[in-house]
Amino acid sequence: MVQPKPLVKTISLATLTTLGVGGPAELWEVNTEQDLRLATREPFRVIGAGSNLLVADAGISERVIKLGPAFNDLRVYQGETDVWLGAATPLPGLLRRAANAGLSGLEGLLGIPAVLGGAITMNAGTRFGSMADSLLGLELFVNGRLERVSADSLHFGYRHSDLPTGAIVTRARLKLSRSSPERVTELMRQVDAARKTQPKVKSAGCAFKNPPGESAGRLIDLSGLKGLRVGQAMISLEHGNFIVNLGGAKAADVVELIKQVKQRVEVPLELEWRLWGFEQEVL
Numbered sequence: 001m002v003q004p005k006p007l008v009k010t011i012s013l014a015t016l017t018t019l020g021v022g023g024p025a026e027l028w029e030v031n032t033e034q035d036l037r038l039a040t041r042e043p044f045r046v047i048g049a050g051s052n053l054l055v056a057d058a059g060i061s062e063r064v065i066k067l068g069p070a071f072n073d074l075r076v077y078q079g080e081t082d083v084w085l086g087a088a089t090p091l092p093g094l095l096r097r098a099a100n101a102g103l104s105g106l107e108g109l110l111g112i113p114a115v116l117g118g119a120i121t122m123n124a125g126t127r128f129g130s131m132a133d134s135l136l137g138l139e140l141f142v143n144g145r146l147e148r149v150s151a152d153s154l155h156f157g158y159r160h161s162d163l164p165t166g167a168i169v170t171r172a173r174l175k176l177s178r179s180s181p182e183r184v185t186e187l188m189r190q191v192d193a194a195r196k197t198q199p200k201v202k203s204a205g206c207a208f209k210n211p212p213g214e215s216a217g218r219l220i221d222l223s224g225l226k227g228l229r230v231g232q233a234m235i236s237l238e239h240g241n242f243i244v245n246l247g248g249a250k251a252a253d254v255v256e257l258i259k260q261v262k263q264r265v266e267v268p269l270e271l272e273w274r275l276w277g278f279e280q281e282v283l
């Protein structure tokens, strides 16, 4: 019998990232364990929704692995408080489903345009809660096979997880609690109201981590950097920690903006984004 193969094609990573910059790479869309084995035979990186990535204009030489539809389980049902879901499940849809089913726990992740695997890797969150708060366990593809680990073993912290090097999150076991659709929707409304205004144009979310006890956005704002522009990349006028692509921005423009911010803000700032395809220590 002929084995089905992963879908492989060359794409521009600008089309797979929310910031909309980045050059070419070979994309491997995988749906089975066998696909994962084939795809990981050569150096690779994993992409989720591409909402926390800055990719170099020259692209990257590694394969880019994307989990396909077999890892997208947009299914949560009323009363189901302990649920395994695929890592390609989009958070916004999951939150809607959970609200409709009267399941609580994920409301703090409202507005984060990630898929589950990316949200887990980054431990995405807001001041109302983070991904790790609802995580019981994970299925990882690591060292050529699938294995299950407890969430506790990954020592989640602020935008941080201790995933083993080269591990791909394939599924996650979430813990939810019974509530009602009305109550969950109301909590989501409160989170939405309290979240800072976010630019509607292309971005990759907050560029910098908040220094302890401070807001990176506030520091950038106080340094008078809102509106600073290099090419088509600009520090958002609405939110100092967002760099937006006004249309056709290059990664090189974004890098230059980041350098200027780091030089001009007195408190040391650490990037929250993951950088692909840059020389070590470019930033």
Ligand SMILES: Cc1cc2nc3c(=O)[nH]c(=O)nc-3n(C[C@H](O)[C@H](O)[C@H](O)COP(=O)(O)OP(=O)(O)OC[C@H]3O[C@@H](n4cnc5c(N)ncnc54)[C@H](O)[C@@H]3O)c2cc1C
Residues within 6 Å of the ligand: 018, 045, 046, 047, 048, 049, 050, 051, 052, 053, 067, 087, 111, 112, 113, 114, 115, 116, 117, 118, 119, 120, 121, 122, 123, 124, 125, 126, 167, 168, 169, 170, 198, 203, 204, 205, 206, 274
């Ligand atoms: C408008 C906007 C608002 C945002 N708001 C927030 C916010 O409020 N809070 C917040 O925390 N973030 C926020 N972000 C940033 C971003 O959504 C999060 O960092 C998110 O966790 C990234 O998930 P992703 O699926 O897009 O991952 P990607 O950006 O695709 O990848 C991020 C990292 O995770 C790795 N990765 C992805 N999937 C897997 C996997 N299955 N296995 C192993 N590694 C994997 C990638 O290799 C990469 O290193 C925002 C972004 C935007 C554009």
